[in-house]
Amino acid sequence: MIYDKKPLSPVNFLKGIAIGMANIIPGVSGGTIAVITGIYDELIDAFGNFLGRPPGWRRNLLFLVPVVGGILAGSVLFARLLGLLLDSAPGPTTFGFIGLILGSAPAMVRRAGVSSLRPLSGLLFCAGLAVVLWMGLAPRPEAAEAVTAIDPATAAILFGAAFVASIAMLIPGVSGSFLLLLMGMYGTLREGFSSLNIPVILIFALGTGTGVVLVSKLIAALLAKFHEETYWVIIGLVLGSAVALFPGLGSGFMILADLGGFLIGVAASLLLGTDAREWVVKRRENR
Numbered sequence: 001m002i003y004d005k006k007p008l009s010p011v012n013f014l015k016g017i018a019i020g021m022a023n024i025i026p027g028v029s030g031g032t033i034a035v036i037t038g039i040y041d042e043l044i045d046a047f048g049n050f051l052g053r054p055p056g057w058r059r060n061l062l063f064l065v066p067v068v069g070g071i072l073a074g075s076v077l078f079a080r081l082l083g084l085l086l087d088s089a090p091g092p093t094t095f096g097f098i099g100l101i102l103g104s105a106p107a108m109v110r111r112a113g114v115s116s117l118r119p120l121s122g123l124l125f126c127a128g129l130a131v132v133l134w135m136g137l138a139p140r141p142e143a144a145e146a147v148t149a150i151d152p153a154t155a156a157i158l159f160g161a162a163f164v165a166s167i168a169m170l171i172p173g174v175s176g177s178f179l180l181l182l183m184g185m186y187g188t189l190r191e192g193f194s195s196l197n198i199p200v201i202l203i204f205a206l207g208t209g210t211g212v213v214l215v216s217k218l219i220a221a222l223l224a225k226f227h228e229e230t231y232w233v234i235i236g237l238v239l240g241s242a243v244a245l246f247p248g249l250g251s252g253f254m255i256l257a258d259l260g261g262f263l264i265g266v267a268a269s270l271l272l273g274t275d276a277r278e279w280v281v282k283r284r285e286n287r
Contacts, residue, residue, distance in 0.1 A: 005042050007062030015039055016070020021078045023071070023165075023176055024190065025086070028097050028245070030071070031172035032238050036104035036269055038111065040234075041223060043067060044170065047212050048220030072205070079193045091254055092261030094247045099265025101242040107269075108238060112231030121232045128236025129243075132173040136244020146191035150199045158200065161185040162207025167215050173237030 006012065015037040023030040034040040046060040085093045147154055161183045165176035180186035192200030222230045250258055 005046060005059055005063035007059060009063075009066055012039060012063070013066035013070040013073075016067040016072075017074035017078070018070075019067075020071040020074025020076075021082060022097075023075060024079055024082050024193075025097070025177060028177070029168065029171070029173050029237075029241060030176065031168075031170050031174070032101060032241055035108060035111075035172045035234060035238055036100060038107065039067065040172070041111075044216050044219045044223060047216035048218075050213070076193050076196065076201075079190060083190070083194070089257070089261075091247055091250050092257045094245055095258045095261040096265040096268075098242045098245050099262035099267075100269045101238060101245075101265075103266035103269030105235070105239060108231070108235050112228055112235065120229065124229055124232040125236040128173065128233040128238075129240040130236075132237050132240030132244055135174065136241070146187040148188075148191065148195075148197060148200075150203070155199075155203050158185060158188065158203045159207040161189075162204045163211040166208040166211030170212060170215050170219060171237065172234050173241040 015034075018037060019030040019033045022028045022033040031040065034043055042063065046063050050060050051057050082093075147158075150158070161180055164183065165180050168174040168176040168179050177186055180189060188200065189204060191197070192204070219230075249255060
């Protein structure tokens with residue numbers, strides 16, 4: 001399958017920012033945002049077949065530069081802002097991401113190229129759903145104290161944590177931040193990005209890049225040979241993350257605030273995804 005990888009796209013830079021922001025929040029996956037924004041297949045293929053199939057490594061590089069740049073920018077620039085939002089308005093912020101996920105469901109089904117609903121499709125969907133629900137319902141450990149002084153042992157641990165987290169970033173619905181919490185490195189990375197601790201950021205980038213390149217090759221092969229089946233698992237993972245994120249309804253004014261956050265998320269899913277672009281194209285064709 002040949003993917004449309006637009007070179008040096010400003011839109012892809014904005015999508016990268018959204019992916020970077022998602023990686024900061026426990027319970028939200030950067031891979032989920034990549035699926036919602038409609039660049040997941042292209043992103044996996046560009047990493048997994050960087051030196052392989054046409055149009056070649058130059059086109060892959062020009063496609064990846066704005067996306068990766070946006071991911072780094074989103075992680076660095078919005079770490080403090082998202083922390084404030086989660087502390088001051090956790091309900092509306094969480095409902096915003098739930099709306100973002102659920103609003104993308106129709107586009108994901110179309111992206112899968114579903115020809116018909118089969119028992120296997122339902123089983124694969126349920127498998128993806130179950131994995132994310134299990135992770136979402138598992139007790140969340142407290143963030144360990146941030147490490148700011150990097151020695152060789154800490155650097156090795158940080159590299160390994162970034163490698164594991166990058167694998168989760170490629171799998172929609174699986175939160176790299178949650179895995180970092182389990183490994184006791186979430187506080188270190190959040191503080192490192194917030195304070196622009198260059199050694200921490202560089203080690204994290206190196207570990208993440210290594211994991212992304214290796215795992216993306218496997219996912220690219222699955223998408224190429226079993227596209228529809230793989231996408232049913234992805235849809236289950238993505239929609240399951242919305243259920244796992246559900247924080248419960250507030251009371252009084254907070255219900256309206258939660259609803260507002262949800263609607264903003266749905267609107268964002270239409271703007272970030274493919275629906276808005278498809279609607280504009282159809283309007284132009286009908287003129």
